[in-house]
Amino acid sequence: MNLLEKIGQRALFRLDPETAHGLSIAALKSRLPVCGQAPASDRLKVKLCGLAFPNPLGMAAGYDKNGEVPDALLRLGFxxxxxxxxxxxxxxxxxKPRIFRLRGDEAVINRLGFNNEGHERLFQRMKAREGYPGIVGINIGANKDSTDRFADYELGVRRFAALAGYLTVNISSPNTPGLRSMQVRESLAELLTRVMAARGALSGRAKTVPVFLKVAPDLNDAELADIAAEVADKRIEGVIVSNTTLSRSGLTDRVHHGETGGLSGKPLFVRSTAVLARMRKLLGDKTVLVGVGGVDTAETALEKIRAGADLVQLYTGMIYAGPSLPGKIVAGMLSYAEAEGLKHVRDIRDSRVEHWAGQPI
Structure with a gap:
């Protein structure tokens, strides 16, 4: 972290986390000099689902909930x-309060509950950037008080398929009551059937927009097997592993560790990576996997790839390491590939799947 970032972090950490988050969005919107740089190289490029990613590192959902700064995030190096x-x-x-920093653990607990401005506002913003370069995925969910949550996801597909690089079906947030129950096989089968039917009824590129499923880390082996079976059966293009965890294992913080909500950041790395590797073994080589949870260095990003990830995402790591983090991680990934003589950083994918799949969850 450079001096400017340290000063900025010190100031932001004097504020409550939600206010600090709003200021960071405002800074990106105003084009203040917070941008990092990421190298470009064929060694970093990833081609999946008809999409060409300049590098495998992405910003996870949850930071830019309302689509205010997707292009500013790309300029950071994502x-x-x-x-x-x-x-x-x-x-x-x-x-409120509903976000808590666990600074000693480099973690965050949130119980936001899908706060957002709704389909119409996001549609307007995404429509305005139509034709811009850069891949922007759209993460869709269901309203807390919806009488038909399946229909909410169908609406999301119809509304955004033509504007999204890919769609993510998020049924794994722990902060909307009953949402994670949609991961149960019978419910998941109905959801994915309806989502894919909604996509299939569209025309043009929207008819083939990749659909990813975001899952929780708090699943046992039988539940993971059920999810993988439905993903394969419904021909879902990818799985994002994982959302936040309800576990508080290993935390040193004694101020906020008892807060309810999902835990993200460094403590999530081992569990989420173990689930990722299990999912790779269950789904085989072809399904796209996105590794999320505890990514805060080039080495943790690379380890996600070794555990089976095609792409990697982060969010909490940037809270603690600053906006130069994505550029540093991408540069570190490239340096590793060059030092190891790899044609492509993807060449290490699955090299430690067995190790990680053997870790307890």
Whole structure:
């Protein structure tokens, strides 16, 4: 972290996390000099699902919920960004305070509850950037008070398929009551059937927009096997592993560790990577996997790839390391590939799947 970032972080950490987050969005919107740089190289490029990623590192959903700064995030060095989660109707989310920093653990607990401005506002913003370069995925969810959550996801597909680089079906947030129950096989089968039917009824590129499923890390082997079976059966293009965890294992923080909500950041790395490797073994070589959870260095990003990831995402790591982090990680990945004589950083994919799949979850 450079001096400017250290000063900025010190100032932001004096504020409550949600206010600090809003200021960081404002800084990116105003084009303040917070941008990093990432090298470009054929060694970093990833081609998947008809998409050409300049590098495998992306910004995870949750930071840019309303699609205000996707292109500013790309300028930080990310190879892609993901906006949302967006629900059909705007909703305020859960009561504040609802974000807590665990600084000693380099972690965050949040119980935001899909706070967002709704489909219409995001649609307007995404429509305005139509034709811009850069891959922006859209993460879709269901309203808390919806009487038909399956229909909410169908609406998301119809609304955004033509504008998204890819769509993510998010059923793994722990902060919307009952949402994770949609990961149960019978419910998941209906959801994915309806989502893919909604996509299939569209025309043009929208008819083939890649669909990814975002899953929780708090799943046992039988549940993972059920999810993998439905993903394969419904021909879902990819799985994002993983969302935040309800586990508090290994935390040193004694101020906020008891707060309810999902935990992200460094403590999530081992669990999420173990689940990632299990999912790779279950799904085989062809399904796209995106590794998320505890990525904060080039080495942790590379280890996600070794555990089976095609792409990698981060969010919490940037809170603690600053906006130069994506550029540093991408540069580190390239340096590693060059030093090892790799034609492509993807060449290490799956090289430690067995190791990680053997770790307890």
């Amino acid at each position: 190879g892609f960004s993901e906006v949302g989660t967006v629900t059909p109707l705007a909703q305020a989310g859960n009561a």
